[in-house]
Amino acid sequence: MTYTALRVERRGPVGWLVFARPDRGNALDATGLAELEAAWAELEADLAVRVVVNTGDGPAFQTGLDVAQLSRDPAALREQSRRTRDAELRLTAWHNGVTKPVIAAVNGTCAGGGLHFVADADIVIAAAGATFLDPHTSIGQVSAYETIALVRKSPMEPIVRMALAGRHERITAGRAHQLGIVSQVVDPPDRLRDEAQALAELIARRDPALLAATKRALWAALEEGPPA
Amino acid sequence: MTAYATYETLIVERRGPVGWLINNRPDQLNAMNSTMRDEFAVAWAELEADPEVRVIVHTGEGRAFQTGVDVAEIASDGVGMERYRQSVEDFDLHFTAWHQGVTKPVITAVNGICAGGGFHWVADADICIAAADAQFFDPHVSIGQVVSLEAIGLMRKMPVEAVMRMALVGRHERMPATRAYELGMISQVVDPPERLRDEAQALGETVARNSPAAMAATKRALWRALELGLTDACRAGAADLVSLWGHPDQTEGPLAFAEKREPRWAPPAGGLAPPSDGLSGLSS
Numbered sequence: 001m002t003y004t005a006l007r008v009e010r011r012g013p014v015g016w017l018v019f020a021r022p023d024r025g026n027a028l029d030a031t032g033l034a035e036l037e038a039a040w041a042e043l044e045a046d047l048a049v050r051v052v053v054n055t056g057d058g059p060a061f062q063t064g065l066d067v068a069q070l071s072r073d074p075a076a077l078r079e080q081s082r083r084t085r086d087a088e089l090r091l092t093a094w095h096n097g098v099t100k101p102v103i104a105a106v107n108g109t110c111a112g113g114g115l116h117f118v119a120d121a122d123i124v125i126a127a128a129g130a131t132f133l134d135p136h137t138s139i140g141q142v143s144a145y146e147t148i149a150l151v152r153k154s155p156m157e158p159i160v161r162m163a164l165a166g167r168h169e170r171i172t173a174g175r176a177h178q179l180g181i182v183s184q185v186v187d188p189p190d191r192l193r194d195e196a197q198a199l200a201e202l203i204a205r206r207d208p209a210l211l212a213a214t215k216r217a218l219w220a221a222l223e224e225g226p227p228a
Numbered sequence: 229m230t231a232y233a234t235y236e237t238l239i240v241e242r243r244g245p246v247g248w249l250i251n252n253r254p255d256q257l258n259a260m261n262s263t264m265r266d267e268f269a270v271a272w273a274e275l276e277a278d279p280e281v282r283v284i285v286h287t288g289e290g291r292a293f294q295t296g297v298d299v300a301e302i303a304s305d306g307v308g309m310e311r312y313r314q315s316v317e318d319f320d321l322h323f324t325a326w327h328q329g330v331t332k333p334v335i336t337a338v339n340g341i342c343a344g345g346g347f348h349w350v351a352d353a354d355i356c357i358a359a360a361d362a363q364f365f366d367p368h369v370s371i372g373q374v375v376s377l378e379a380i381g382l383m384r385k386m387p388v389e390a391v392m393r394m395a396l397v398g399r400h401e402r403m404p405a406t407r408a409y410e411l412g413m414i415s416q417v418v419d420p421p422e423r424l425r426d427e428a429q430a431l432g433e434t435v436a437r438n439s440p441a442a443m444a445a446t447k448r449a450l451w452r453a454l455e456l457g458l459t460d461a462c463r464a465g466a467a468d469l470v471s472l473w474g475h476p477d478q479t480e481g482p483l484a485f486a487e488k489r490e491p492r493w494a495p496p497a498g499g500l501a502p503p504s505d506g507l508s509g510l511s512s
Contacts, residue, residue: 067482081473087459087466137438137446140481140491142472144449144465151453152461155412156385161355163446164333165431166438179412223457 022058064113254290296345
């Protein structure tokens with residue numbers, strides 16, 4: 001399949017899903033939303049791909065929905081609103097049921113809906129200088145999905161602060177590393193893709209069935225509520 | 229200027245958009261007696277109801293932030309003991325913002341010692357910051373008491389081992405503010421410590437720039453995430469998200485951003501959330 005808002009590539013056993021609208025902060029327009037579903041399905045189906053790396057071109061990693069473009073495409077906006085309402089989003093590997101390990105390599109600004117791809121990745125690494133923020137409440141929007149998943153995966157207080165401080169505060173890559181939101185900060189930042197490839201190749205040496213079972217077991221652990 | 233009730237054990241006031249709730253029994257290290265307990269319930273409700281208040285900061289007078297139940301009163305006053313026992317047995321507590329269903333953002337600013345029951349206000353705050361000389365410890369087991377409610381809340385919010393260690397070591401070890409920051413229990417250490425209130429006010433004013441309605445729904449979604457599995461929490465969060473569709477802030481926010489001006493938000497609804505709304509039951 002040919003993509004325009006994304007690039008899907010292979011380097012050895014590693015599949016790459018790259019956000020490729022750098023002049024729009026990699027925000028997701030109607031095309032990008034449709035392509036994401038196709039890209040995750042393609043990478044999941046390709047037996048040569050053992051691990052997936054997700055990153056972005058340009059200064060931003062991902063900044064969420066391209067609301068300006070979507071407002072000019074009522075059908076796409078309606079469908080996205082329906083999926084939001086019905087909790088049927090198909091943005092991330094987790095939404096799309098990907099069983100392979102997914103590494104998010106955060107190359108720069110990760111804002112709002114971009115946090116989906118951090119919250120739902122198995123492993124997250126970041127370039128030094130990358131930042132995380134959640135501007136939803138500053139523009140009158142509710143922060144729910146992305147931060148709900150992050151609250152389960154990180155100490156809660158810094159996530160609630162990020163959601164309530166809106167666009168007026170950012171979490172740095174260094175602080176995200178301290179908190180365990182990311183496990184590696186790559187410095188210099190231009191080494192991010194090399195480091196992501198190396199990490200992915202290391203993981204790709206393991207038995208795919210073992211990796212899938214491990215991933216399934218650990219994510220299932222987040223589904224258990226407290227005992228009644 | 230809103231006139232608040234008169235308090236014996238608390239100071240309740242407003243500075244700009246920030247409502248302040250200050251523990252005011254410094255000679256007892258702000259330990260909570262029967263009066264203070266009742267006054268907390270009233271103070272949270274008053275600050276929630278005041279439309280001028282967008283964010284609430286909670287701190288203490290003197291060298292302690294909070295040290296939990298006033299054991300001296302409980303031991304000497306049969307009535308206090310009985311009331312305390314009954315409220316815990318019924319899990320009928322009203323002294324934190326979370327117990328009371330406060331929908332506005334709450335910042336706890338730990339000004340000094342935070343011990344034992346003092347953790348209630350750390351566990352139940354949305355945001356927590358501390359003075360550089362603040363210290364955290366939980367002496368319950370050192371005086372023959374069980375650690376329960378406060379630590380249960382904290383364990384869902386931060387690395388579990390650190391909470392368990394505090395609970396089991398009791399009064400023999402203290403966690404400094406820097407360690408609390410490393411662990412993500414708090415998000416800011418204020419040094420020098422005497423700048424704590426200024427920093428809390430500044431943070432409160434920053435948060436107050438955001439949509440009250442959006443923050444209330446966000447807060448509801450995130451606290452409920454502690455009660456449910458991930459998929460269920462996302463489904464429930466979708467309802468919170470959708471609940472704001474059609475609200476004036478949803479168009480005012482993007483418009484103000486495009487016009488490069490401060491948004492004019494609808495005032496906060498200012499009603500305590502019903503206890504059935506997923507804000508209670510964490511410890512049940």
